[in-house]
Amino acid sequence: MSINTVYQLFNIIKSNFFSIVFLSIFIIVIQYYINYFNRPSRLPGPFPLPIIGNIHQIGSDLAAATDEFNKKYGDLYEFYMGSSPIVVISKPNLVEKVWGSSSLKTTKFIMRNSYSEGIDELGLGTKGMVLNRNIEVWAINRKFMNVISSPPFLRESINLSSKTIDKLFEYWKIIEKEGAQIDISRWIDALGADIVATTATGKGIAATTKLFDELNIENKKSKIQGIWQNGVKFTKAIHKYNESMAFMMLLPKNFRKNFPLIKDLNKNYLDNKDWIYQELDRIVSEKQKEIENTPLDQPLEPNILTLLLTTNTERDLDKISVSKFDRPLTNDEVISILREVFTGGLDTTSNSVSFLMFYLAKHREVYLKMRQEVLDVYGTLDNPVLTLESYGKLKYTEAVINEGIRIFPSVSSIPRAATEDVEFDGYTIKADTTVYTDFNALNHNPKYFKDPEIFNPDRFLTDKESFTKYSYIPFGNGVRVCPGRAWAMAQMKTFLIKLVCTFDIDSNDKNDTPKYVYRTFQAHRKFNKMPSIRHTFSKYAFSKILPIVPSRMHLRKVDSMCVKLKSPSDIIIIPLIPNIDPHLDLI
Numbered sequence: 001m002s003i004n005t006v007y008q009l010f011n012i013i014k015s016n017f018f019s020i021v022f023l024s025i026f027i028i029v030i031q032y033y034i035n036y037f038n039r040p041s042r043l044p045g046p047f048p049l050p051i052i053g054n055i056h057q058i059g060s061d062l063a064a065a066t067d068e069f070n071k072k073y074g075d076l077y078e079f080y081m082g083s084s085p086i087v088v089i090s091k092p093n094l095v096e097k098v099w100g101s102s103s104l105k106t107t108k109f110i111m112r113n114s115y116s117e118g119i120d121e122l123g124l125g126t127k128g129m130v131l132n133r134n135i136e137v138w139a140i141n142r143k144f145m146n147v148i149s150s151p152p153f154l155r156e157s158i159n160l161s162s163k164t165i166d167k168l169f170e171y172w173k174i175i176e177k178e179g180a181q182i183d184i185s186r187w188i189d190a191l192g193a194d195i196v197a198t199t200a201t202g203k204g205i206a207a208t209t210k211l212f213d214e215l216n217i218e219n220k221k222s223k224i225q226g227i228w229q230n231g232v233k234f235t236k237a238i239h240k241y242n243e244s245m246a247f248m249m250l251l252p253k254n255f256r257k258n259f260p261l262i263k264d265l266n267k268n269y270l271d272n273k274d275w276i277y278q279e280l281d282r283i284v285s286e287k288q289k290e291i292e293n294t295p296l297d298q299p300l301e302p303n304i305l306t307l308l309l310t311t312n313t314e315r316d317l318d319k320i321s322v323s324k325f326d327r328p329l330t331n332d333e334v335i336s337i338l339r340e341v342f343t344g345g346l347d348t349t350s351n352s353v354s355f356l357m358f359y360l361a362k363h364r365e366v367y368l369k370m371r372q373e374v375l376d377v378y379g380t381l382d383n384p385v386l387t388l389e390s391y392g393k394l395k396y397t398e399a400v401i402n403e404g405i406r407i408f409p410s411v412s413s414i415p416r417a418a419t420e421d422v423e424f425d426g427y428t429i430k431a432d433t434t435v436y437t438d439f440n441a442l443n444h445n446p447k448y449f450k451d452p453e454i455f456n457p458d459r460f461l462t463d464k465e466s467f468t469k470y471s472y473i474p475f476g477n478g479v480r481v482c483p484g485r486a487w488a489m490a491q492m493k494t495f496l497i498k499l500v501c502t503f504d505i506d507s508n509d510k511n512d513t514p515k516y517v518y519r520t521f522q523a524h525r526k527f528n529k530m531p532s533i534r535h536t537f538s539k540y541a542f543s544k545i546l547p548i549v550p551s552r553m554h555l556r557k558v559d560s561m562c563v564k565l566k567s568p569s570d571i572i573i574i575p576l577i578p579n580i581d582p583h584l585d586l587i
């Protein structure tokens with residue numbers, strides 16, 4: 001092409017600039033809708049806009065948006081993020097198709113989500129577990145992660161959680177004496193951070209102590225020594241990292257990288273990820289040195305990081321290690337698994353406890369019934385000896401937890417994706433389409449739960465037959481079922497037992513509803529800084545915490561107020577944790 005032709009072309013473009021831009025947009029729009037109207041599935045759902053899909057209707061709160069969509073389009077529909085379809089289901093027969101299989105050989109839904117560049121940018125597409133698409137690497141990580149459901153680990157974790165909860169309650173007693181009200185969501189968040197950080201790394205982060213110091217009640221700062229100095233900052237960065245997962249997974253790359261404000265958020269999320277990995281790298285190296293400097297005849301502290309670093313080495317902590325491999329983990333693998341303990345373990349459990357506290361404060365009869373059960377099982381409310389074995393007897397407490405997770409699940413929906421095309425009620429869902437199961441919609445459907453808006457733990461103790469199969473799977477099911485479920489249950493039970501032994505709680509406003517902010521998980525919040533489609537947030541405090549003194553006199557008083565449980569033979573329990581080991585055929 002001669003210089004002359006280029007010049008002529010340039011002139012044509014210059015004089016027709018607006019027409020060319022308009023024509024390009026027109027072609028993009030036509031192309032978008034040709035693809036849309038010729039899509040293979042043609043599921044119902046909100047009408048998408050070119051380039052952005054339904055992003056404008058979803059905003060920052062996927063949970064609120066899927067609530068609305070569910071009401072309009074039912075229990076099988078699709079929405080669009082850019083030009084990618086997202087299918088949403090809340091029908092037990094379809095849930096079974098997605099989550100039913102416990103074998104790698106038979107499941108079609110082995111992937112968490114369709115390929116996403118954003119997830120790779122977060123370092124998650126080929127590492128760790130939750131969003132890992134490399135099945136070989138994922139399977140190895142899962143084997144190592146299984147340690148956190150082993151009885152020796154759970155026993156250690158009960159001891160550790162107990163100590164951390166005792167410390168928290170000491171603070172609450174002081175606060176109560178001062179007549180102050182507490183923001184449950186912040187305190188439970190801090191408690192969860194303390195428990196997870198110490199169990200994961202062996203290092204305290206003093207999150208509850210720092211919160212107590214903020215109140216300045218005793219006019220002095222606590223002496224905090226030997227802690228992970230960046231620990232609290234780290235757990236906050238993990239909250240942000242979790243928040244960024246839905247953002248990076250759902251928003252199209254061009255939108256994330258070019259749209260004003262969104263591109264700044266995108267950069268902020270990626271910087272946050274880099275900081276997390278730097279911090280993890282530092283913590284892992286420190287622990288490695290600590291292990292190297294500990295003489296062979298001296299015991300190592302049993303925490304998850306030490307376990308990961310010592311498995312298949314001469315220092316293997318056999319007493320809580322469950323899986324045997326012929327090689328130690330690489331540093332990169334250790335960091336990914338440790339990161340997963342934080343991303344999976346922080347928001348989920350603490351928010352579940354926080355929402356539970358909200359409902360218990362409103363339903364004193366449930367609280368007292370739970371206290372009665374603790375008294376029946378341990379024979380005392382005065383510092384009962386907590387054992388893993390005794391936890392199996394706490395059927396009502398387990399029902400309370402189940403009901404809490406049902407009525408306000410911190411994990412409101414979660415995706416899986418198939419490796420081949422599948423049929424959903426006559427619609428073809430193409431391979432590698434992200435399929436969300438909407439737990440919120442399932443849990444609030446009167447077809448599956450009578451009076452779903454009522455907090456009623458007894459429903460989990462009545463006839464098992466009344467539950468439709470696959471209508472309630474708070475921890476998922478099958479090959480990718482939550483590996484932290486037993487640990488989460490042990491933490492929640494420890495907290496509730498100690499709570500009913502130590503405090504009475506009451507609600508300031510019985511008509512109040514829980515406030516939350518969506519950040520991949522539903523996080524319980526008193527104040528919300530982020531805009532949300534569904535709620536406008538106002539000043540909000542719900543709980544009055546009253547310590548009880550576990551004296552004989554008080555016990556009698558508690559006894560007379562309690563509703564007696566039915567005899568155990570009348571109670572049919574729906575097992576929360578399926579008795580299957582989904583990993584038997586993995587390696």
Ligand code: HEM
Nearest residue numbers: 129130341344345348349474475476477480481482484488
């Ligand atoms: C109340 C607490 C929790 C709830 C409701 C919850 C819920 C879930 C759900 C629904 C899934 C998807 C499972 C599936 O695809 O079948 C999941 C996966 C996962 N959870 Fe949890 N979880 C909780 C606590 C924890 C804890 C304490 C950990 C700590 C380690 C954890 C780590 C994970 C991981 C790593 C995955 C990904 C598994 C995979 O893709 O292979 N979770 N969780």
